[in-house]
Amino acid sequence: MTFKTSKISRRALAPLVAGAAIAMSGASLAQQEFPNQPIRFVTGFPPGSGADLFTRFVAERMKEVGGAQINVENRAGATGAIALEHVARSKPDGYTILLTAGSATAAQNHLYKEQRVNVLESLRMVGSITRFGFMIGVDPKSPYKTLQDLTAALKEKGEKANYGTSNTSGIALAELYKTFAGGLKTTQVKYKGTPDALRELNSGSLDFITFDPGFGLPQVKQGRLRALAVSTPNRISSIPDIPTMEEGGVKGIDITVWWALIVPKATPDAPVNKLNGWLKTALEMPQSKKFFEDAGGEIYITTPAQADEHFKRDEKNWAEYLRIAGIEKQ
Numbered sequence: 311m312t313f314k315t316s317k318i319s320r321r322a323l324a325p326l327v328a329g330a331a332i333a334m335s336g337a338s339l340a341q342q343e344f345p346n347q348p349i350r351f352v353t354g355f356p357p358g359s360g361a362d363l364f365t366r367f368v369a370e371r372m373k374e375v376g377g378a379q380i381n382v383e384n385r386a387g388a389t390g391a392i393a394l395e396h397v398a399r400s401k402p403d404g405y406t407i408l409l410t411a412g413s414a415t416a417a418q419n420h421l422y423k424e425q426r427v428n429v430l431e432s433l434r435m436v437g438s439i440t441r442f443g444f445m446i447g448v449d450p451k452s453p454y455k456t457l458q459d460l461t462a463a464l465k466e467k468g469e470k471a472n473y474g475t476s477n478t479s480g481i482a483l484a485e486l487y488k489t490f491a492g493g494l495k496t497t498q499v500k501y502k503g504t505p506d507a508l509r510e511l512n513s514g515s516l517d518f519i520t521f522d523p524g525f526g527l528p529q530v531k532q533g534r535l536r537a538l539a540v541s542t543p544n545r546i547s548s549i550p551d552i553p554t555m556e557e558g559g560v561k562g563i564d565i566t567v568w569w570a571l572i573v574p575k576a577t578p579d580a581p582v583n584k585l586n587g588w589l590k591t592a593l594e595m596p597q598s599k600k601f602f603e604d605a606g607g608e609i610y611i612t613t614p615a616q617a618d619e620h621f622k623r624d625e626k627n628w629a630e631y632l633r634i635a636g637i638e639k640q
Contacts, residue, residue, distance in 0.1 A: 348379040354390030365409040371592035398432040402574035404581025412570035416624035435617030436571035437586040442607035443542035457558025472497040474507030480520035485635035523606020541565035548603035
């Protein structure tokens with residue numbers, strides 16, 4: 311028995327081919343048209359906070375560059391963890407973006423016993439924004455002019471010496487300092503906020519405090535605080551007079567706080583690359599350089615791949631930092 315093969319005429323095939331072509335061009339056009347709806351920048355801290363000001367500044371600059379509508383949404387609480395979890399579980403389409411410290415986000419895997427979000431598995435970097443270091447400071451009335459002076463005094467005072475801190479990065483810096491300076495016995499005193507620690511420092515109750523430049527540099531300029539060293543491996547260009555920990559005689563410390571745009575892991579490359587391009591152009595604006603230098607930082611521009619690599623390194627490093635600092639999981 312033989313079978314005849316039916317043939318589809320060119321005339322009958324033409325609509326199918328045309329339809330497929332339209333569908334393919336439509337999908338390609340949809341990718342090219344990103345964004346075609348408002349973008350949300352999410353911050354994990356309340357309006358008026360330093361993180362909120364950072365977020366709104368970057369949003370405005372990227373609006374100017376991309377012409378997109380970018381709205382800022384505050385999801386405060388749990389030291390940024392609420393916002394982080396919200397973004398990690400959002401639709402991975404480039405429209406929901408977390409603006410926060412990439413360094414602090416990298417530490418999340420090692421801070422909590424109940425791990426609700428594995429940051430390496432749930433997030434990817436769009437690009438970095440700025441970087442700065444935490445600092446060690448003393449009361450201006452104290453005799454300590456350099457980190458070497460402070461270290462010598464702390465060795466002599468032993469357990470009678472104490473320091474004030476109020477956050478994870480500050481604790482890590484101080485405890486690493488104690489370890490790498492030869493095993494200092496200085497006692498930790500934890501405060502709700504750095505302003506409380508500064509008051510105790512000025513009253514003579516503390517030998518030193520750790521602080522971020524956003525809070526501390528205005529205090530330095532007002533003569534209420536003396537900065538002895540910064541936790542970055544190199545001096546920060548906006549505060550070139552403040553030496554590094556290594557220059558102060560303590561090697562092995564690199565706590566660089568860097569900020570980034572972060573999206574869900576499955577977000578496609580097309581929107582990530584477009585957002586990165588907008589971010590790079592925004593950060594190259596003169597007003598961006600001034601804004602972040604006034605906050606004690608410096609512009610830090612990377613590709614998505616470079617920011618991802620930095621994130622992975624920090625995630626690994628923070629496990630060791632927290633172990634040395636003796637910070638137990640909450």
